[in-house]
Amino acid sequence: MTRPPNILWISTHDIGPHLGAYAGVHPGAEQARTPRLDGLAAEGMRFDLAFAAAPICAPSRSAIMTGCFPTAIGTMHMRTKAVPPPQVRLFSEHLREAGYYATNNWFTDFQVPTPPSAFDDCSAHAHWRNRPTPDTPFFAAFHLLTTHESQIYLDDDAFARRTAHVPDHHRHDPATVAVPPYHPDTEPFRRSWARYHDLITEADHEIGVLLDQLEEDGLADDTVVVFWSDHGPGVPRAKRWLTDAGLHEPLIVRWPGRIAPGSVHRDVVHLMDLAPTTLRLAGVDVPAHMHGTPLLDADGAVVASPNTYAFGGLDRQGEMQDRSRTARDATHRYVRHYHPDRPPMQHCAYPDGLHTWQELRRLASAEAVQRAGGALPDLLTPLQRALVAAAKPAEELYDLVADPHEQHNLAADPAHAATLARFRGALDGWLATYGDLGELDEDDLVATWRPGGTQQVTAEPRVAGTVVECATEGAVVVWTADAPAAAAEDTAPLGEAIGTPVADGRQWRIACPASPPPTDRPVWLKACRLGFQDSAEVLTNEGATTG
Template sequence: MTGRPNVLWISTHDINPHLGAYAGVYPGADYARTPNLDRLAAEGMRFDKAFAAAPICAPSRSAIFTGCFPTAIGTMHMRTKAAPPPEVRLFTEHLREAGYYTTNNSFTDFQVNTPASAFDDCSGTAHWRNRPSPDTPFFAAFHGMTTHESQIYLDDEAFLRRTSHVGDDDRHDPALAPLPPYYPDTEVFRRCWARYNDLITEMDHWVGELLAQLEEDGLAEDTIVVFWSDHGLGMPRGKRWANDSGLHEPLIVRWPGRVAAGSAYTDPVHLMDLAPTTLALCGVEVPAHVHGRPFLHADGRPVPAPNEYVFAGRDRQGETEDRTRSARDGRYRYLRHHHPDRSPMQHCDYPDHLATWAEFRRFAAAEAGQLAKGERPSLLTPLQRRVVAASKPAEELYDLLEDPYEEHDLAADPAHAATLERFRAAVDGWLAEFGDLGELAEVDLLERWRPGGVWPVAAVPELGPGGGAASATCATAGASVVWTTDPPREQAHPAGRVAGAGGMGEATGAPVQDGRHWWLLCAATPPPADVPVWLKACRTGCLDSGELPVPARLPSGELPVPDGVPTPQWG
């Protein structure tokens, strides 16, 4: 070891803190069966008030991997290809500059095309075990899909295959499902709630496998392990809602000998704070532009109250247009809806095909039938009816200490007027400080980034006076130069094409797998001088530059020209 800690991030999709470790802390967590994550929490620190920056995947993950508010850098709409300010990079690039081997296995969805500068390996085979030497410190991220909302709604046979590691004794009984009061108590919701928890148990098994590999490699004592989810559960009023139920997340950090075992952190934190926290723990300076704040000191001690408030936004999701801004402190959740005339559960093609959404639609239609007969609607409670209402209030305020399911909106209560004003001022201050690109029409924002629909292309790197690859720079603001000794090969995707292999990979910004290893040009990984090197520049929001071949140098300083490698021209 070099004395620097390794870092293992384990993330999952679409869950609230429904883990056994949160029993008594988060409602419904006592239903969960999660022995591996419970043990991880017992060996580390459980964060009781961790919140996503958005209640849906891509905006939330962009915040986590940039350390910046999506509303400030333009990554707030669900699936876009943003062009953040030039100083904004995926934070792992700073780790690479510090000599870390960084991997991502393999989900991206960072709202940008994942640049070659971000990871040493971003693929389904990425693993810390592939690092150059046992002494190389690593950052390794693994993103499990087991708990994604889509898995709740599989047919019975496919669901049993998906949860093959859940034993009969660990299956969750639908009859005992602790349904939140905003759900109708029906067979559909009970079955889906039980399945959601079965998937969490299956995911827990996967976490256990990763932790066992760390033990097998003798790395557990030297590695910071971080577990998190990206946003709320994949059912109505969870994922896609800017309520606490859409934003409250599990977060566990274990660092043996540094982070106190069995401890709990009760101050509010953003998941976005993970980027600067990880940099700080690895001894890397946190860039000034990062919005998140470290919640642990470099020695593992907790930073008290890094955030007076945590903030979040909800913007376009698929074809559904809406905008909400939300804030949370240690007790209250505030929501500001910019389109109160729109339903909280507008039509959205993908989730409207899911069983729980269809169940709500069925009840709403049946109540409309009651109205048609002159009857008072009676199939949903007032709380449940609010989920599918035609409109929503302009503001909402909830006391989570007294009202964990957000049943009682206090925004119109005179007794809470001072609290309401305090949150209004907090959200106004947040948006004034960081800006809100959600105020712009999305087509106008795209035009700002790509005039006429044309993607900007990073400038080809230029060599310095010495002519060696190590001296290369790029004229494009915010661009990074990467290098490889792997010769070009014929590619299925032409140079400069938007990253991604088409389909889901292209939508999530997955990098094209070109079969070449690209190193970041920096002091930690300088290019060799005695073999040919190829350079290119990449920047989030731009297409990669063309490649610049640099021939090998002989000890005499002469420049032999290998076959097929033209001599670069420099002044």
């Protein structure tokens, strides 16, 4: 039997396709200094039309890890602790059941508490090098925080330390950096865009370290490498907006001997398609409930036309209460706003503390002073002013080929009525097929998940001979031979908010043919289901001792 490939995921935060490999394909990519990622693309396949399911971290990552639309499984609000339908699982569990050593270093943010069934190791020390044998296939995910929006706004000394590996000749000069037309050409925006590009260059170095480790271990030829980001840049009208800037993502896949070097994929894909694609590459059956579509076959062959449209949504983001849906094909984007009376840039404590948000607020305030003096405002263009407007259009339609920065809304143009009707129908069809839990009041939705405000508890597993089962639908039974110990206090930033797993110092395995519970020693079993509290532990083979 052919050994399945190793799979390495490298993701980063808050960037669009601003890599050298996308120069001439994505606006602004020509400014990139990303030699390692450019090399990865030259050795593999560049996806030109990859899109996130949401323009903010946790909903997007929930889609990637489950292969399901957030609006369909309840993970669309930023942040939440959802209880997805019972058939929904984090896809890494399927890899573990197929014999993979699955690790995650270390960031989660999947909109659910991360269960012990998800990974063999989910920590800052997780690495393929810790797998039990050199022949064990691995799935290893690394999530770089280097490019997170918070890093753009560091003080000068902290930013210099954060970008210590960026050589002077690769640094971006705020005086010459390109600023997109939806942003005012002012010092805070110039500085932020220059820093954004420098952070990507720093991340490129870190990615190179991982790729070098793969080479050092002699694993590069046997490993599928996948690079992606979760959503667009941490600036207004990108992150937190249903725009191409907010949803269009880099995606690169390298598989030596299977994917031809320098390949380009020009069909529309969801980042959500990565879950079924990874399972397909690993030789694992794709669960029928997944909404995503495999992009590659098990031999690396490209699946033709996996999607006609990429769909996405925007819901509550922090204190910002809103709901919008979007569809994107190869040339156009359509957006439907269910609350057009609400401003696109509502107050939200965290982003309102960022320099770019503050600069837009300052200019809007200064324009109000101009109006008070009887003058017409001239500090913002109409496109920029729309970001801080009191309302937004009910519908938006853009031709991304002619208008890559989405400056001209065509929704009210009779010449584009047929295109508008097509997108309306596509979006309606998507919602009818998968449903939209965003229609429900969030408090009512949470009440269905936690009746009486109490988290539901997974039933204890039952052992009948060699069979282990659980009465809770959708539950997974895990086991460990490690005796109970006090759980370590979580010290990771945002640990509880992002669903960091409990660090109890024990190795939990899934009770399945690939990792059956031993019978010659005491074993602790428990059951877990996404969104539920883990069951109480059950001790089996209590009197057994190892020889």
